[in-house]
Amino acid sequence: MSKESEKQGLTRREFLNATAMAGVAGVSLGGGLMGMSPAFAAKSASGNATVGLGELDEYYGFWSGGQSGEVRILGLPSMRELMRIPVFNMDSATGWGMSNESKDVLAGGGGPYFNGDAHHPHMSMTDGRYDGKYVFINDKANTRVARIRCDIMKTDKITSIPNVSAIHGLRVQKAPYTKYVFCNAEFRIPHPNDGRDLTDPSKYRTMFSAVNAETMEVDWQVIVDGNLDNTDADYTGKYACSTCYNSEGGVTLAESIANERDWAVVFNIPRIEKAIEKGMFTTLGDSKVPVVDGTHGSKYTLYIPVPKSPHGLNTSPDGKYFVANGKLSPTVSIISISKIDDWFAGKLKEPRDTIVAEPELGLGPLHTAFDGRGNAYTTLFIDSQIAKWNVDDAIKAYQGKKVSYIKQKLDVHYQPGHNHTSMGETRDADGKWLVALCKFSKDRFLPVGPLHPENDQLIDISGDEMKLVHDGPTFAEPHDCMIVHRSKMKPLKIWKRDDPFFANTTAMAKRDGINLTTDNKIIRNGKKVRVYMTSIAPSFGITDFKVKKGDEVTVVITNLDMIEDVTHGFCVVNHGVSIEIGPQQTASVTFVANRPGVHWYYCNWFCHALHMEMRGRMLVEA
Structure with missing residues (x-):
């Protein structure tokens, strides 16, 4: 991309339109821009909560991914899924579990494990208020805790908990x-737990x-x-x-x-x-x-x-x-x-x-959320209901006063586990929305075989009565969620070049005498080969490199694009290699070239009108 277009601060859409015209007409990238296409509108099922054309959701929702081992980000009130953050799992799309940077994080969890049972996502706080810095999540399956950085929405630490x-x-x-x-x-x-006292529960x-x-x-x-x-x-x-x-x-x-x-x-x-x-x-x-x-x-x-x-x-x-x-x-x-x-x-x-x-609420009370107005909302698993009740009134009734503390019961579908209100776990509980995470969804959606999806339901609690306004299927039992106002969040649009997430890779390049933003070089050390290349839409800095069968190959790529959302990928055909490289990010992957012949690598994240041409060859000698 030209320096002139960088100065203009182009959006990804403008960038793609401009480069498409440049590719077709053979003109410079600084030429005239195509008009922007209209955005898509997304509406919630609520009559009073429409996320319209070009509008953004008011809240971020962080959902656990249950047995998938990941965390998902939803927008509220639209309930649109925005992103999936791999944590304890492998992920083909981003290369989590394949890239060297993600392997460094996963190694902190004492593995190798490639499964997780992610239950409870919770954000760091200052004085009882979300600070938008970290989200933490547990892994019940393998006794671990992970931390997600909210500026990049990536897992940056996993810790194995000893003695338990x-x-x-x-x-x-x-x-x-x-x-x-x-x-x-x-x-x-x-x-x-070293083999002693195996059969003595005392x-x-x-x-x-x-x-x-x-x-x-x-x-x-x-x-x-x-x-x-x-x-x-x-x-x-x-x-x-x-x-x-x-x-x-x-x-x-x-x-x-x-x-x-x-x-x-x-x-x-x-x-x-x-x-x-x-x-x-x-x-x-x-x-x-x-x-x-x-x-x-x-x-x-x-x-x-x-x-x-x-x-x-x-x-x-x-x-x-x-x-x-x-x-x-x-x-x-x-x-x-x-x-x-x-x-x-x-x-x-x-x-x-x-x-x-x-207070007696009903059958199977599991979790309670709050609206900041003195009311509580408790899931009743067996009754398949949300009970709205007043805390002060419940205390008065316990003291013997004649007062009704249950304000409403709302049917949900079916067997709700966790529920959460908007900002309800903080001092800033605002009493607008409640999400019920239901464990069963029989008869709510098209049948998809014996394994059913779960059912997330959005409830309007801004008035005197709860109103169910949306439900939607979700996979692999999102166990819990948290809801934070968008004003608390400050995610990056492009990576910082000195980000600690790829510090180990940067240090390796420094030892090799490589400038990651300018050099396209191959370093050979016996059977170890390190290929350093840049990428800028629509090309890699190295379009072919030669190795011998059995060489351990490390490919390090730095994405030089400055436009947000111009993400590149690096995928080697028939080698199980696939990673993501965001704008200004450095990412790396190590694998063994064990198949002689011509093996193409290509960008597998659509980035440009000439995306199909963004490729190169790994030539493996027998």
């Missing part, structure tokens, strides 16, 4: 900033872990009784609270649901940190992570009895309450955070004194 099995619940510390990512390990195992334990949000190292862990489920944090930075089932310590279904009550476990963060500072901890096996004892009777934890097998744990946006959802009980337990203060100060006799209400 199956990370399930995950939330961030909300205040004063996200220092920690709190992680619940669900399954109980012997400590250390020796099994699990842990609550605190991952440092910046280093992605595990700063400390707390041993608990029971199986940890979901978690959330308060708005002061003092407490995290987790639901905990299997107080029986069983290993079978019957053994795990015998007791009438299990717990909500509160973790006193300042006390835990002080214990670590004073060296009041132990370590397990080869891990150097400090571990403190948070079992019953510990000064670091509070076990609050709640009805058996509680599931979701949610914090009200006013910072006053934790809500533990009953699952096997028709109730939710409202826990006063100020009374937790009293308990740790020795002012309360019984842990249950921290509970200020247990």
Whole structure:
């Protein structure tokens, strides 16, 4: 592209139109531009929420990809899928799991694993408000936590959590900033899990872990009784609270649901940190992570009895309450955070004194969301409903006053799990939208075989009554989501040349004496060959290179285009090689050239009117 067109700040559409004319007429790229084509309109099903021609959604939604191992970005209220972010999975489109940069990230997860069970995406915060910096997500299948950078929407760190099995619940510390990512390990195992005590469940334990949000190292862990489920944090930075089932310590279904009550476990963060500072901890096996004892009777934890097998744990946006959802009980337990203060100060006799209400909502309450106006919304899995109820009224009813706390019940289709309100996990809960993530979709969509899609439903909660305005199919059980206003997000349009995402590749090029933005060179070191090339639509800087059979080939490509959305790809035919290179990005891939002959490589991301001609040859000598 010419320097003149760079100065003009062309859009991708203008750039493509201009270069198409240049390719056909043989004129310079700086010639006249074609008129812009009209944009497409996208409408939600709501009568009062239309995302019209050329308009943008008001919110970003980050959806977990469940068993796919990815995270998806949706626009709200249109519910259009905007992007998929590969995290724990391999992805042919972007080359995640194939590019050297993504392999570096995946290596941090202790693999090689190419599957994931991604459940709970949550964004970093400052003073209880989203800051648009990171989204964190767990992998239950392989006991990992990943971090996504929101400026590039790429996974940049994956951490394997030691001493535990199956990370399930995950939330961030909300205040004063996200220092920690709190992680619940669900399954109980012997400590250390090295082959001893295999058949003695009395020796099994699990842990609550605190991952440092910046280093992605595990700063400390707390041993608990029971199986940890979901978690959330308060708005002061003092407490995290987790639901905990299997107080029986069983290993079978019957053994795990015998007791009438299990717990909500509160973790006193300042006390835990002080214990670590004073060296009041132990370590397990080869891990150097400090571990403190948070079992019953510990000064670091509070076990609050709640009805058996509680599931979701949610914090009200006013910072006053934790809500533990009953699952096997028709109730939710409202826990006063100020009374937790009293308990740790020795002012309360019984842990249950921290509970200020247990409203009965319906069958199978799993998760609760909030609108910032004093109302809560709880999914009823068995009833296939959302229950809207008022928190203050529920507390009054618990005190014996005659007041109706349930405001409405809305049918959803079917068996809702998580639900989330717009900005509802922050101080900025705005009470506009609620999303219900339903586990079953039978009879809602065209049949596609025995495996059905899930069903995401959008509900308008801006008025006095909930109104279901949209539902749509989605694949591989998006388990959870979060909804953030677009004003909080500042994603890049093109890469920064000094981005740390490809720092290792930049360092390799420096050792080879390569300028990534100008050089198109081949470096040979025995059976290792490094091919450095640039790309600018519609050509690669090197259109053929020669190697010998069995050579380990590393191809490094720098995309010199300055126009947003002019992404290139590098795909080698019959070699299982495919990567994405965004504008101003450097990306690399390493493979073995084990097939003699002519092997074409080409750009597999449409980038130009002459996109089909953007190709080259790898010549492999026998």
